[in-house]
Amino acid sequence: xxxxxxxxxxxxxxxxxxxxxxxxxxxxxxxxxxxxxxxxxxxxxxxxxxxxxxxxxxxxxxxxxxxxxxxxxxxxxxxxxxxxxxxxxxxxxxxxxxxxxxxxxxxxxxxxxxxxxxxxxxxxxxxxxxxxxxxxxxxxxxxxxxxxxxxxxxxxxxxxxxxxxxxxxxxxxxxxxxxxxxxxxxxxxxxxxxxxxxxxxxxxxxxxxxxxxxxxxxxxxxxxxxxxxxxxxxxxxxxxxxxxxxxxxxxxxxxxxxxxxx
Amino acid sequence: xxxxxxxxxxxxxxxxxxxxxxxxxxxxxxxxxxxxxxxxxxxxxxxxxxxxxxxxxxxxxxxxxxxxxxxxxxxxxxxxxxxxxxxxxxxxxxxxxxxxxxxxxxxxxxxxxxxxxxxxxxxxxxxxxxxxxxxxxxxxxxxxxxxxxxxxxxxxxxxxxxxxxxxxxxxxxxxxxxxxxxxxxxxxxxxxxxxxxxxxxxxxxxxxxxxxxxxxxxxxxxxxxxxxxxxxxxxxxxxxxxxxxxxxxxxxxxxxxxxxxxxxxxxxxxxxxxxxxxxxxxxxxxxxxxxxxxxxxxxxxx
Numbered sequence: 001x002x003x004x005x006x007x008x009x010x011x012x013x014x015x016x017x018x019x020x021x022x023x024x025x026x027x028x029x030x031x032x033x034x035x036x037x038x039x040x041x042x043x044x045x046x047x048x049x050x051x052x053x054x055x056x057x058x059x060x061x062x063x064x065x066x067x068x069x070x071x072x073x074x075x076x077x078x079x080x081x082x083x084x085x086x087x088x089x090x091x092x093x094x095x096x097x098x099x100x101x102x103x104x105x106x107x108x109x110x111x112x113x114x115x116x117x118x119x120x121x122x123x124x125x126x127x128x129x130x131x132x133x134x135x136x137x138x139x140x141x142x143x144x145x146x147x148x149x150x151x152x153x154x155x156x157x158x159x160x161x162x163x164x165x166x167x168x169x170x171x172x173x174x175x176x177x178x179x180x181x182x183x184x185x186x187x188x189x190x191x192x193x194x195x196x197x198x199x200x201x202x203x204x205x206x207x208x209x210x211x212x213x214x215x216x217x218x219x220x221x222x223x224x225x226x227x228x229x230x231x232x233x234x235x236x237x238x239x240x241x242x243x244x245x246x247x248x249x250x251x252x253x254x255x256x257x258x259x260x261x262x
Numbered sequence: 263x264x265x266x267x268x269x270x271x272x273x274x275x276x277x278x279x280x281x282x283x284x285x286x287x288x289x290x291x292x293x294x295x296x297x298x299x300x301x302x303x304x305x306x307x308x309x310x311x312x313x314x315x316x317x318x319x320x321x322x323x324x325x326x327x328x329x330x331x332x333x334x335x336x337x338x339x340x341x342x343x344x345x346x347x348x349x350x351x352x353x354x355x356x357x358x359x360x361x362x363x364x365x366x367x368x369x370x371x372x373x374x375x376x377x378x379x380x381x382x383x384x385x386x387x388x389x390x391x392x393x394x395x396x397x398x399x400x401x402x403x404x405x406x407x408x409x410x411x412x413x414x415x416x417x418x419x420x421x422x423x424x425x426x427x428x429x430x431x432x433x434x435x436x437x438x439x440x441x442x443x444x445x446x447x448x449x450x451x452x453x454x455x456x457x458x459x460x461x462x463x464x465x466x467x468x469x470x471x472x473x474x475x476x477x478x479x480x481x482x483x484x485x486x487x488x489x490x491x492x493x494x495x496x497x498x499x500x501x502x503x504x505x506x507x508x509x510x511x512x513x514x515x516x517x518x519x520x521x522x523x524x525x526x527x528x529x530x531x532x533x534x535x536x537x538x539x540x541x542x543x544x545x546x547x548x549x550x551x552x553x554x555x556x557x558x559x560x561x562x563x564x
Contacts, residue, residue: 045336045365054362058348058355120346124407126312127340128363129332135363252328255312 048137051130055138063112063139067146070108074101074150075157092222094162095172096215098154100208102177105150106184107204109143113188114197122193122255132254136188140245151177167226175230178237180207185244193254263289263323265309265415265445270318272304279304281469282318291441293456293477294449295539296466297547302449303343305466306419309447310340322415336365339413341404343420343449347392353379353403354388360407371410378406381436397424405433415445422455434459453540463539465546472546477539484523484537484545491520491529501529508544 008029046054081097116122116132126132151173158169183203187196214221224230265287272280280301296302307313309320311327311334320327327334347356354375361371379385382402387395392403401424408416418437422430437446438459448456456463463480465473473480488508493501495516501507505528509521521535522528523545 044367046362046367051362051365054358058359058362062350115348119348120344121348123307123312123342124340124345124360124404125363127310127335127338127342128360129336129365129411130363131332131335252311252314255307 052138060142071150092219095222098172099176099211102173103207106180110200171226189244189247266321271316273316290461291446291459293460293463300466301469337414339408339416341408341418364411417447419449457539484541488535488537488541489532490535491532
């Protein structure tokens, strides 16, 4: 029992003997008692951080293992690409390859983000306390942390392997990654959830096609390095992504369009 | 503790799945009865807060459930009509996963899982992958997850689907015990699921509530409409086509005892029978008896 309530109750009971008709004490006790009742009525629950940690057991191992495998494949791809195209042509080919890798990094996350629908778990999850929005947020955190490690590993590998500048490699990893992430998060935040795998895959395909187009017809695009201008673009994309994540965490309409009449 | 549904409507493109439904649900077991396509599941999903109504609102203790948000979902337990499992999950994994989603601490999770596995006779299969279990066991696992957070409001959509008669009885007893000081809403088209344990029932048809009341009040509507008659077995097909027959039983001497629904006695040797909730259901949804009869005729004519 809260200290204030206890003290008020004690003094009221003591006064009661002397002034049995005094209702002023009751007026002071009642709101405190209601407040105490409401506080006790609210159920204890783990915070979002605790929930996120527990998701690592169910999702993290699977996601990070897949990402590690993908990273191995991508490093092999970059290594092979560099070996095939050495010299001048590697100056456009390797950045192109890195751009494709960063898009593919995120594309690989699509099945994981859509798991609930694939295995008919969505309805059960939606009715739980943390619901679909928070579950998605947890999944994004787990996938995002893995992606960060993978991007860093790719960056270090590419710097070590190719003769390109770190700024150039960072640019062609970061910008396509942030563009893809912005697209995916916008779809999750605003579109029907059932459309996510189709729209996400289409977006990835379009970005890959765009990177190829630039390599074929505008190869000079791959001669840039990481300038303050590009840094500003990356910052804007990052802020946009954060805003979409905030929208996702508050979204409550993941179930619309999932059902037939019933 | 009161769940109020006020003028709830849900439209899907050009069809009204739920139309102007209002209910006041108080602690106890409530049955929500109706044929397939009546709108029960859509109504249930709106009560669960996973579908947004086109109009109307649902309040819990006077507060809109959309405003309550997480607080409502924390006191809510839900078993959908159709649900799946991640293929790698064992029974224990699944319940731990759902417990985390419901915000339960690890200590509470362990205690509840042990208790529920024991209560629902799932202890032997706790480490078995759910995809390898029988349909009835999967349903029991689903019921277990709905009860994990000791919900004050428990909604079950076709909960006994796939359960054998013994399991159904155990399940009904479990619910009866659980429903003291809680709201339990069972949506079903199997009348016997709720007939003996529901304090109140609502019957849905074409998106609206056609009847509402205690089992005794609803059954009273069928007084004077339920009859027992005896017919020769050779006349069965003829009477089946013309009347709404609920039950048949073979008797000695090539006779059949027939329980049927009619405003007046129309079969030979008819005497009034005590009405049941099932009779009201079949009175309101005659297509359910007709479909069965059509199938029987097709079988016999072939």
